Amino acid sequence: NPNNAFIVTPADGQVKVGANFVGKYEDGAKFDLEMLATDGGGLVGEIFNLHIAVVELQDRPAIVFPEQGKEFTVNELREVGYVILEVEAVDPKTKQPDNFKFNLDSASNAYFNITNDGKLILAKQLDRETKIRHEVKIIVSPLQTGQVDNTRLVYIDVADANDHNAEFQRQPYIFRYQEHDPAGVLGRVIATDIDDSDNIYYCLEAAKNSYLLEVGSESGDVTLKEPIDREEIASIDFNVSASNVKADCTTTNRTLARVLIEVRDINDQIPEFEKNNYTAGVTTTVRFGTNVITVKATDKDFGENSTIIYAIEQILYVEMLKNPQNGVGTFVIEPYLGVMKTNKPFERYVLGHFDVTISATDSHGLNDRTNVRVYILTDDQRVKIVLRHPLEYVMEGNFTNRFIKLLEQITGALVTVDDIKHHVVDGDIEFDKTDILVHFVDPQTDTILDVPGVLQLIDNNDKDLNDIFVAYSVLTIAPATERETSGILGLPEWALIAIAILLLLGCLLLAILLYVMTVRTQRKLRAERAFLHHQYQSSYKIPGSGILTSNPLWVDPFSPTSEMALAVSDTRAYESQEVTMDMFMDSDTIVDHHSVNLSFDEPDNEDQDLNNRLEST
Numbered sequence: 305n306p307n308n309a310f311i312v313t314p315a316d317g318q319v320k321v322g323a324n325f326v327g328k329y330e331d332g333a334k335f336d337l338e339m340l341a342t343d344g345g346g347l348v349g350e351i352f353n354l355h356i357a358v359v360e361l362q363d364r365p366a367i368v369f370p371e372q373g374k375e376f377t378v379n380e381l382r383e384v385g386y387v388i389l390e391v392e393a394v395d396p397k398t399k400q401p402d403n404f405k406f407n408l409d410s411a412s413n414a415y416f417n418i419t420n421d422g423k424l425i426l427a428k429q430l431d432r433e434t435k436i437r438h439e440v441k442i443i444v445s446p447l448q449t450g451q452v453d454n455t456r457l458v459y460i461d462v463a464d465a466n467d468h469n470a471e472f473q474r475q476p477y478i479f480r481y482q483e484h485d486p487a488g489v490l491g492r493v494i495a496t497d498i499d500d501s502d503n504i505y506y507c508l509e510a511a512k513n514s515y516l517l518e519v520g521s522e523s524g525d526v527t528l529k530e531p532i533d534r535e536e537i538a539s540i541d542f543n544v545s546a547s548n549v550k551a552d553c554t555t556t557n558r559t560l561a562r563v564l565i566e567v568r569d570i571n572d573q574i575p576e577f578e579k580n581n582y583t584a585g586v587t588t589t590v591r592f593g594t595n596v597i598t599v600k601a602t603d604k605d606f607g608e609n610s611t612i613i614y615a616i617e618q619i620l621y622v623e624m625l626k627n628p629q630n631g632v633g634t635f636v637i638e639p640y641l642g643v644m645k646t647n648k649p650f651e652r653y654v655l656g657h658f659d660v661t662i663s664a665t666d667s668h669g670l671n672d673r674t675n676v677r678v679y680i681l682t683d684d685q686r687v688k689i690v691l692r693h694p695l696e697y698v699m700e701g702n703f704t705n706r707f708i709k710l711l712e713q714i715t716g717a718l719v720t721v722d723d724i725k726h727h728v729v730d731g732d733i734e735f736d737k738t739d740i741l742v743h744f745v746d747p748q749t750d751t752i753l754d755v756p757g758v759l760q761l762i763d764n765n766d767k768d769l770n771d772i773f774v775a776y777s778v779l780t781i782a783p784a785t786e787r788e789t790s791g792i793l794g795l796p797e798w799a800l801i802a803i804a805i806l807l808l809l810g811c812l813l814l815a816i817l818l819y820v821m822t823v824r825t826q827r828k829l830r831a832e833r834a835f836l837h838h839q840y841q842s843s844y845k846i847p848g849s850g851i852l853t854s855n856p857l858w859v860d861p862f863s864p865t866s867e868m869a870l871a872v873s874d875t876r877a878y879e880s881q882e883v884t885m886d887m888f889m890d891s892d893t894i895v896d897h898h899s900v901n902l903s904f905d906e907p908d909n910e911d912q913d914l915n916n917r918l919e920s921t
Contacts, residue, residue: 305337310356312339319354333358359448366393366404368444368454379463380432388460391422393444393453403448409441416440416460424458432462433498469559470495470504470546476562477544479526483534483567493524493561495546504546507553509560511542517565519544532567535604540565569606575664577601577674583720585681585743585752588650596635597720599642601664601672612664614642617673623656631658635678644676653680677750681743685752686722686784687759689740692777695726698738707776708742714768715761717753718745741784755783 307324319337335356341349369392376388393404406422415438417427424440438460444453472495479490495504508519517540518527524544532540547558577599584597603610619631635658636647644660658678665671679685691698698704704721711719719742727737744753744761753761762769762781772778 305335309335310337317341329358366444366446366454367396368393368442368456370456370458372456373459374456375459375461377461377463378426378430379465380430381465381467382426382430384426384429386426388416388424388426389458391418391424391442391444391456393422403446404453405445405447407443407445409443412438412440412442418442430462432464432500433468435462437461464500466499466548466557468497468499469557470497470548471559472546472561476564477526478564478566480566480568481528481532483570484531484572487528487530489525489527490565491526493519493526493544493546493563495524495559495561497548499548503548503550505548505550505552507545507547507558509543509545509553511540513537513540514542516540517542521550526563526565528565534567534569534606535573538567538606540567569609571605571609571666571668571670573604573609574670575601575603575612575666575672577664577672580674582674582676583679583718583745584644584676585679585686585720585722586646586650587681587686588653590646590650592646592649594646594723596644596646596678597676599637599644599662599664599674599676601642601674603666605666608667611667612642613639613666615639615663615665616644616660617663618659618661620659621653621656622659626656628659631660634658635660637662650680656680679743679745679752681722681752684754684783686741686743687755687781688784689742689781690727690779691738691740692736692779693738694736695724695738698724698740703776704740707740707772710772711769714765714772715744716747717761718747719743720745737779 307328308322309325309329310319311322312319317339319339335358337354337356338351339354340351343349370389374389378386378388391406392401393406394401395403405420406418408416408418413427415426415428415430417425419425424442430438440458440460442456442458444455445451446453472493477491477493481490493506495506497504505521506519506524507521508514508517516529516532516537518529519525520527524546526544541562541564543560544563545553545558545560547555549555549557578601579599582597582599586594586596599614601612601614603612614637616635616637619634620628621631621634622628634646634648635644637644642662642664644662657680658676660676660678661673662676663671663673693703704724708719708721711717721740721742723739723741725739725741727734727739744758745751746753759781
């Protein structure tokens with residue numbers, strides 16, 4: 305260590321250039337120093353060698369290209385690895401560029417790298433929307449010393465590329481329009497683009513009812529070209545696109561904004577019933593408060609303007625060959641639901657029907673009317689349709705309405721649902737089955753079909769109805785048994801009993817008349833027989849006299865001949881006389897009269913012939 309060219313700090317071992325070093329040694333000088341370390345107690349440690357070489361220090365900094373503050377532009381879409389520039393450094397003495405190395409300061413190496421030969425390379429994708437300009441500090445150092453010799457500060461400007469779509473200020477845009485107002489501008493849509501381009505163009509995307517609209521290509525104004533009726537179009541939902549390409553609504557670099565035009569309602573529509581005439585039916589044993597039918601009206605207005613209140617205006621009871629009667633109070637209706645219910649007993653109504661006029665009125669007094677004809681039904685006019693569905697399933701939605709409408713379309717009759725309830729067998733409820741009680745009305749005659757007529761109508765359309773019955777799980781269609789056994793006979797039953805009694809009395813009188821006529825006929829036959837008997841009977845001789853006589857029982861056989869002749873001459877009287885005797889004496893009868901024994905001669909041939917004729921008669 306000649307001239308104490310180097311010094312060492314005992315505490316930390318740092319070797320430094322001494323005061324006598326500078327300017328005394330030239331390039332190429334070498335020093336071999338032995339270093340010794342001891343502890344505080346004087347113990348000596350190992351000795352090691354330190355070799356130091358002297359090199360020449362440049363008096364002037366290197367010449368560097370590019371110049372200080374040079375600006376370069378790089379497109380933000382350039383890929384990583386792109387060479388932005390090449391740095392050159394020249395030794396001012398030798399004019400050689402081989403003795404330098406290049407580095408970047410820590411603030412510059414986030415997006416860039418530099419190679420040993422001075423190439424500045426893009427290390428990360430640039431984004432102009434994030435940072436427009438980057439400052440890059442390049443450090444130049446001699447290879448021998450590695451110390452900073454020179455620096456260059458260059459600027460990298462990021463060139464914009466159209467890599468972002470336009471953005472709308474809000475989503476969605478909602479414009480409101482009151483129906484029937486004049487057409488015109490409803491509002492404006494606004495979009496911005498963070499790219500440098502300030503040109504944004506708007507297009508109306510194709511949509512339903514978009515023919516009514518127009519969008520300004522550069523302004524974004526949404527214009528209604530003609531007035532709108534809310535009952536026809538309640539709203540228009542469409543999209544507007546924004547892009548940097550003029551007159552091109554198909555570019556993929558476009559942004560969509562949803563625009564909704566709500567049409568406000570005014571009360572300009574009248575409520576309308578679904579039907580002009582409804583039919584329903586009730587039995588004479590229907591319970592108080594039973595639902596008869598539900599009528600429905602719709603109002604095409606919106607909100608409060610569509611609120612409907614139902615009311616019964618008139619009820620008439622119509623019976624054949626009689627003037628209509630006022631049936632006020634027979635039915636009531638729920639004002640907001642349209643459900644008509646019974647409000648009186650119906651035992652006294654046997655034949656005929658009710659005509660009920662119902663009105664539907666909105667909040668501004670606009671109204672419509674319909675007529676409900678309620679028939680007084682008997683058990684032979686209703687059928688029961690059994691479905692394999694629980695009651696809740698049948699009642700919900702439009703299941704029943706769809707089924708009934710199909711029945712009407714195929715059969716051509718008006719089908720009215722009277723009741724829907726659980727299926728009951730021998731007093732047990734089967735919850736997986738439902739009974740729909742209906743009646744059929746012939747629309748041509750406006751009369752209710754009886755059960756045989758309904759079943760025949762269904763049989764006639766069996767092929768068309770089969771698929772429907774399968775789809776709706778119809779099990780059976782049978783006569784309804786709605787009358788409850790309350791133990792009290794109604795008017796129809798008493799009428800049948802009276803007719804039966806009258807028929808019984810008629811049959812009894814006829815039997816008595818036939819009996820009397822039979823007896824009178826038998827009496828007349830007996831009288832005729834008695835007449836023939838006295839006319840043709842054999843002559844009998846009175847003992848001891850030789851006189852012939854007919855000898856009736858009430859004639860004395862021993863009376864004079866003149867009396868017998870009188871009896872014979874008066875035989876015509878027997879024809880009209882009612883015979884009161886039970887017996888007449890035949891030719892072989894022995895009569896005990898007044899205890900007189902009569903003897904008779906054998907009849908001759910003429911008498912025998914007369915007897916034969918009598919028996920034949």
